Amino acid sequence: MSSGPSPSSPGCSPGAWASNDTASLLLCGARLTDGRTVDVRLGGGRIEAVGTAGSLGGGRSCGTRVDLTGYLLLPAPAEPHAHADTALTADEDGPVSYHPGDVQRRATEAALLQLGHGATVLRAHVRVGDVQGLGALEAVLQARRSLRGLAELTTVAVPRVLTGLAGADGLAMLRDAVKMGASVVGGCPDLDPDPTGYVEAVLDVASEHGCPVDLHTDAADPARLSRLAAMAGGLRPGVTLGPCGGLGDLPSDLASRSADQLAAAGVTVVCLPQGGCGGLDRRGTGTAPVRLLRAAGVRVAAGGGALRDVSNPVGRGDPLEAAYLLASREGLRPEDAYDCVSSAARAALGLPEVRVEAGFPAELLAVRGDRLSGALSLAYSRIVVHKGRVVARTSAVREYCNSAAAAELGLPRQGRGELS
Known part of the structure; x- marks a missing residue:
């Protein structure tokens, strides 16, 4: 298990770690707790827009992209x-x-x-x-x-x-x-x-x-x-x-x-x-x-x-x-x-509310999984956003030896799969 900023982390372009507070950041393909899959554009430390997946990539330059396919996007904890x-x-x-x-x-x-x-x-x-x-x-x-x-x-x-x-x-x-x-x-x-x-x-x-x-x-x-x-x-x-x-x-x-x-x-x-x-x-x-x-x-x-x-x-x-x-x-x-x-x-703590909606502070947590119950049970892989910047990433990987059981589960050829 690794933790912390890494420009080579899968699904996250290098600029996501280097962007400043006013840079635009696009979170792509995130799942919300209501079941929707969305893109979320951040700028100036706030959520600028939330749209259906693929709807925010055209027209205006979106700046840095972070692929959140397979992640559940939540308001960040405190x-x-x-x-x-x-x-x-x-x-x-x-x-x-x-x-x-x-x-x-x-x-x-x-x-x-x-x-x-x-x-x-x-x-x-x-x-x-x-x-x-x-x-x-x-x-x-x-x-x-x-x-x-x-x-x-x-x-x-x-x-x-x-x-x-x-x-x-x-x-x-x-x-x-x-x-x-x-x-x-x-x-x-x-x-x-x-x-x-x-x-x-x-x-x-x-x-x-x-x-x-x-x-x-x-x-x-x-x-x-x-x-x-x-x-x-x-x-x-x-x-x-x-x-x-x-x-x-x-x-x-x-x-x-x-x-x-x-x-x-x-x-x-x-x-x-x-x-x-x-x-x-x-x-x-x-x-x-x-x-x-x-x-x-x-x-x-x-x-x-x-x-x-x-x-x-x-x-x-x-x-x-x-x-x-x-x-x-x-x-x-x-x-x-x-x-x-x-x-x-x-x-x-006397802080403003955070929702994954336009206008709210860009304080967010993405966890591997598609449901909140599963995230609370096995949330190993996480991406943390503070003031519109990706500030931390933890990625966990589990490996299995080649076996019939692993094949039946649909795991990759080497028996390797990212943990929730």
């Missing part, structure tokens, strides 16, 4: 809950290094891995204060700058304690983090001696700077969730909670009541079907009751959480795996499961 400062540390000996150079390298590599999976936008939670001070945040912001044009990386400043004497430094650090460039404030109130005071402090800083809030919580305490929902209600540009696995431990009537309160407050819940959340220092927590929350009217997005750190040493950070788990474990329809990692995830 990653609403990553941990860039601790990613890829599971195999390291000793304590996690927060040296800025190490953090920047890990954050960049992790973002590129997730981009290869299809996530063109990522929200990374970064710890501030304690031994790392603001160094880890500065390193992730540097990674963000180096990724410009490939993927969008936004940061959440996450202090450990915000109340009492010990919290004074954390509060000052949180304000400094926003001035430095963190675009979201958050943290884990469950770890503070005064969870309510922690939330109040975060909401105050968010109001001062007009920025969103993204809080970690897994409390199975309906009273605490009720207070949090009441405090968060009405805050703009909004409040996100995750992973909320503790909701699944509540009796059904209490869980339903909490879901209704979260819906009334306009809170978004980001669940982590793949498990692992470095901000909680807790393992074995189940996924939030997604169907219950959605039925109550809560916007539910899904994130990857830990990417090969101590919380989940085998975390993949793959949005399609998150959607697959929501469909296979939680019983969501494939379309609803994918919505959690695409449209709902983008909305949680």
Whole structure:
């Protein structure tokens, strides 16, 4: 399996990798989830036109062509809950290094891995204060700058304690983090001696700077969730909670009541079907009751959480795996499961909607296959489009030895076939 830009990749002309943001790009022969086969013309970072296959190639020069025959074209996923400062540390000996150079390298590599999976936008939670001070945040912001044009990386400043004497430094650090460039404030109130005071402090800083809030919580305490929902209600540009696995431990009537309160407050819940959340220092927590929350009217997005750190040493950070788990474990329809990692995830990040229609942002993912259910099951080969450019391609090939069974399946002479 290969990943990343390659001018010699089949079905993609060399110019697709070199085109700038304003160049015209024609995606040919893509299949949509409604069964249509279409050409899609991109320009200026947006979708300019969608027409039946072969209808957009004449007249106006289409620029670079990318053959998407055999691919399903989807709105690109977004990653609403990553941990860039601790990613890829599971195999390291000793304590996690927060040296800025190490953090920047890990954050960049992790973002590129997730981009290869299809996530063109990522929200990374970064710890501030304690031994790392603001160094880890500065390193992730540097990674963000180096990724410009490939993927969008936004940061959440996450202090450990915000109340009492010990919290004074954390509060000052949180304000400094926003001035430095963190675009979201958050943290884990469950770890503070005064969870309510922690939330109040975060909401105050968010109001001062007009920025969103993204809080970690897994409390199975309906009273605490009720207070949090009441405090968060009405805050703009909004409040996100995750992973909320503790909701699944509540009796059904209490869980339903909490879901209704979260819906009334306009809170978004980001669940982590793949498990692992470095901000909680807790393992074995189940996924939030997604169907219950959605039925109550809560916007539910899904994130990857830990990417090969101590919380989940085998975390993949793959949005399609998150959607697959929501469909296979939680019983969501494939379309609803994918919505959690695409449209709902983008909305949680305050981003505009993406549809494969003219006028929408050219943030797209092409996966080998013709149906969404199959893509969630076996989506190995992927082509990722960000701001109208092909920015990543993964191609997987399986080979079989010559045999009667392979011949009966209609495989090529050498028993070679591209994986979905």
